[in-house]
Amino acid sequence: MPLLEKQENSEQMLVKNETYLQILKNKDQRKRLVHEICTFLDSSQSVQEIDALRTENRKLKNANSRLRYKTKDWALKKEEYENEIERLSGEISNYLNVTNFWYEESELLNSQDKRILSEPRKHASTQTEGAFVLEKRTVETQTGEDGSSYVVEDSLSQDEFE
Numbered sequence: 001m002p003l004l005e006k007q008e009n010s011e012q013m014l015v016k017n018e019t020y021l022q023i024l025k026n027k028d029q030r031k032r033l034v035h036e037i038c039t040f041l042d043s044s045q046s047v048q049e050i051d052a053l054r055t056e057n058r059k060l061k062n063a064n065s066r067l068r069y070k071t072k073d074w075a076l077k078k079e080e081y082e083n084e085i086e087r088l089s090g091e092i093s094n095y096l097n098v099t100n101f102w103y104e105e106s107e108l109l110n111s112q113d114k115r116i117l118s119e120p121r122k123h124a125s126t127q128t129e130g131a132f133v134l135e136k137r138t139v140e141t142q143t144g145e146d147g148s149s150y151v152v153e154d155s156l157s158q159d160e161f162e
Contacts, residue, residue, distance in 0.1 A: 040046050
């Protein structure tokens with residue numbers, strides 16, 4: 001049994017050694033990467049790229065600020081326009097109400113005029129039946145007296161002059 005234990009121990013040791021070796025390789029890789037990054041950052045190319053990135057970042061910030069200002073300006077203008085639209089809609093509504101009122105009133109007056117005009121026509125024939133016809137008038141018809149002498153007058157009726 002001790003031989004089996006040694007084998008297990010040796011396998012465990014082998015696994016541990018492989019793990020340590022991997023860690024060392026990782027450390028070496030990390031050191032190499034850190035060294036490459038540092039040399040790149042120290043190089044003039046990186047400085048130029050950093051300056052370019054800073055310039056681009058500044059431009060983007062300025063553009064963002066302008067957009068924010070324009071957005072606020074647009075929001076204010078939008079609010080003004082909406083208020084103006086609401087005010088004009090109210091005025092239009094008032095004008096429509098007034099127009100509708102006067103239209104209804106004129107329709108009512110037109111219908112009343114038609115009714116009034118049609119009613120006198122019905123009665124006009126009885127009222128002015130002989131208005132434009134020459135009548136023979138006698139003293140009897142003018143005074144309501146009964147007399148033997150007749151005065152004949154040709155004249156138009158009094159309704160014509162009214």
